[in-house]
Amino acid sequence: MLRSKGLALLLGAALFVSGRVSAQQPPSIVPVDPPPGGSDAFGSDWPDGEGRMLTGAACITCHSLAIVKQQGLSRKRWDELLDWMVEEQGMPEYDENTRTVILDYLERHFGIESRVSKS
Numbered sequence: 001m002l003r004s005k006g007l008a009l010l011l012g013a014a015l016f017v018s019g020r021v022s023a024q025q026p027p028s029i030v031p032v033d034p035p036p037g038g039s040d041a042f043g044s045d046w047p048d049g050e051g052r053m054l055t056g057a058a059c060i061t062c063h064s065l066a067i068v069k070q071q072g073l074s075r076k077r078w079d080e081l082l083d084w085m086v087e088e089q090g091m092p093e094y095d096e097n098t099r100t101v102i103l104d105y106l107e108r109h110f111g112i113e114s115r116v117s118k119s
């Protein structure tokens, strides 16, 4: 009597446990890592780093970032281009700090070296 009761308890426990395990892992909610860097509006080839969001947001308002990515300019040329974007295209004039972050980002990722190494 005691033995079979114990067995039933054990079986019940085993069922309970296995039921829980499979309930915890239905295939539909197995977490999948998002593709690295590729899950936002700027795309996976918009380089990571400081100023990424700021620059992407500032430039994507008017045009595709492809226009930006295909350029490889010196800091001075980027600076002039931002002036042109402000004066001729109506880009808002950013304060000194914001402008510096954007310029740093552009120079770091789309500087002259990036053009040399890409071609």
Ligand code: HEC
Pocket: 055, 058, 059, 060, 061, 062, 063, 067, 068, 071, 081, 082, 085, 089, 090, 091, 092, 102, 106
């Ligand atoms: C207010 C709108 C506006 C914003 C904001 C803007 N652009 Fe532009 N940009 C333009 C327009 C319009 C053109 C295309 C001008 C043309 O070729 O007629 C352009 C063209 C360009 C070009 C190509 C220039 C060439 O010689 O072909 C680059 C590079 C560029 N933008 C970079 C940027 C960057 C970097 C930012 C963000 C910091 C930015 N733009 C933000 C309006 C904007």
